[in-house]
Amino acid sequence: MKKKIAMYWGAGCGGCDVSLLGIHEKLLDLLDDIEIVFWPCATDFKYEDLEKMPDKSIDVAFYNGAIRTEENEEIAKLLRKKAKVLVAYGSCASEGCVIGLANLYDKKQIFNVVYLQNETTKNEDKVLPKEHANDLGLPKFLPHLKTLEDVVKVHAYIPGCPPMKPVLEEALEALLQGKTKFGKEVALCDECPRKDSKPEKIEIERFYRWHEKEDNGDCFLAQGIICMGPATRAGCGGECISANIPCTGCMGPPPKVKDQGAAMLSAIASLLGDMDEEKEEEIMDSIRDMIGTFYKYRAAKLLPEGRLKDES
Amino acid sequence: MSFEPKIVAFLCNWCAYAGADMAGTSRLKYPANVVPIKVMCSGRVDPEFIIDAFEKGADGVFIGGCHPGDCHYVNGNYRTRRRVKMMKKLLEEMGINPKRLRLEWVSATEGQKFARVIEEFVNEIKELGPSPWRK
Numbered sequence: 001m002k003k004k005i006a007m008y009w010g011a012g013c014g015g016c017d018v019s020l021l022g023i024h025e026k027l028l029d030l031l032d033d034i035e036i037v038f039w040p041c042a043t044d045f046k047y048e049d050l051e052k053m054p055d056k057s058i059d060v061a062f063y064n065g066a067i068r069t070e071e072n073e074e075i076a077k078l079l080r081k082k083a084k085v086l087v088a089y090g091s092c093a094s095e096g097c098v099i100g101l102a103n104l105y106d107k108k109q110i111f112n113v114v115y116l117q118n119e120t121t122k123n124e125d126k127v128l129p130k131e132h133a134n135d136l137g138l139p140k141f142l143p144h145l146k147t148l149e150d151v152v153k154v155h156a157y158i159p160g161c162p163p164m165k166p167v168l169e170e171a172l173e174a175l176l177q178g179k180t181k182f183g184k185e186v187a188l189c190d191e192c193p194r195k196d197s198k199p200e201k202i203e204i205e206r207f208y209r210w211h212e213k214e215d216n217g218d219c220f221l222a223q224g225i226i227c228m229g230p231a232t233r234a235g236c237g238g239e240c241i242s243a244n245i246p247c248t249g250c251m252g253p254p255p256k257v258k259d260q261g262a263a264m265l266s267a268i269a270s271l272l273g274d275m276d277e278e279k280e281e282e283i284m285d286s287i288r289d290m291i292g293t294f295y296k297y298r299a300a301k302l303l304p305e306g307r308l309k310d311e312s
Numbered sequence: 313m314s315f316e317p318k319i320v321a322f323l324c325n326w327c328a329y330a331g332a333d334m335a336g337t338s339r340l341k342y343p344a345n346v347v348p349i350k351v352m353c354s355g356r357v358d359p360e361f362i363i364d365a366f367e368k369g370a371d372g373v374f375i376g377g378c379h380p381g382d383c384h385y386v387n388g389n390y391r392t393r394r395r396v397k398m399m400k401k402l403l404e405e406m407g408i409n410p411k412r413l414r415l416e417w418v419s420a421t422e423g424q425k426f427a428r429v430i431e432e433f434v435n436e437i438k439e440l441g442p443s444p445w446r447k
């Protein structure tokens with residue numbers, strides 16, 4: 001019997017939906033074994049259709065995107081009810097991703113930037129989205145961005161922004177066989193295309209942002225360019241590195257590391273060359289945006305309730 | 313009731329912990345708000361430990377290590393110094409007062425210094441009030 005599959009998009013960019021097509025002809029093989037019963041991005045289904053399905057009738061439901069609105073949360077709960085296995089698909093659903101950085105700001109600040117101050121936004125009447133006005137309305141914008149596991153129990157996670165082909169192939173195969181554990185345990189450095197150029201001992205003298213320095217093709221960290229490889233889970237094949245761009249950590253931490261940002265921060269401290277305290281201070285001050293650098297994909301995990309408020 | 317902060321103190325085996333011991337054997341008094349955790353070297357204090365301590369309800373985290381040049385493992389304390397600096401920057405971005413994290417060098421004979429910095433730290437945290445980071 002064909003496995004029943006669902007795919008939903010919460011607060012995301014749509015890249016996850018597209019990534020499923022990124023497995024190319026593998027998808028055609030897959031279609032022999034699966035039946036898609038719900039996939040709003042690609043097929044014409046309504047929420048009603050999902051509501052009418054018997055509970056636990058979907059074999060595997062993939063949820064991509066984060067939980068930013070009431071609607072996202074509602075469908076997450078509905079899918080949870082209708083599916084046997086619920087999978088957080090991609091970085092947003094798993095750990096909040098780039099849009100999780102919005103947790104550094106409150107709703108008012110976000111709306112101001114998005115609807116009023118943004119240079120490319122034309123909104124002379126200063127119209128802001130309204131929640132449930134009259135009969136028609138928009139779902140409520142939640143105070144903070146949440147990940148899927150914050151609202152429902154999640155069985156498996158497919159990492160990546162979006163999940164890359166090798167990660168997806170392995171994950172889909174495992175999930176269709178009923179397995180929920182898959183993926184690599186090691187860090188990206190292990191499969192890095194620039195692995196051979198990593199010196200025995202890295203001694204960083206100063207940091208460069210990656211556009212500030214001519215890339216000599218060696219290990220980025222050895223060049224003083226922050227690369228999240230040591231604290232990031234392997235599996236993607238290092239596609240960004242192949243395109244001469246340092247890793248920013250979208251795969252999340254290897255399974256045995258809890259806090260990716262802290263792990264990277266720790267690694268960076270060990271990679272600085274010998275220097276006096278003053279120089280040390282200077283070089284560390286050159287890292288301007290700690291959360292954006294080390295928690296680019298996990299800010300929602302670091303600050304689930306938004307930016308903290310320490311009095312005084 | 314006045315606020316009694318919870319403070320986690322990571323103390324390295326060779327200097328700071330011995331310094332705390334010294335404070336004890338010299339019968340020096342310091343506030344009882346501190347929960348000491350012995351680590352082999354201050355360099356063992358992974359930033360994850362600091363985050364964990366705050367998440368689990370610490371109002372302040374103290375790290376005690378050997379003086380520069382004295383680390384039993386040569387350069388563990390230099391790494392700690394860098395990590396603490398970065399952690400303070402991170403705390404600030406998160407909205408936490410970086411004063412809640414404090415690094416001090418305490419040698420095995422500096423019982424007095426240990427008692428003094430702990431007292432200072434506890435008072436400072438008392439002034440700051442409870443940490444908003446508890447889960």
Ligand code: FES
Nearest residue numbers: 324353377378383
């Ligand atoms: S042993 Fe004390 S700081 Fe390393």
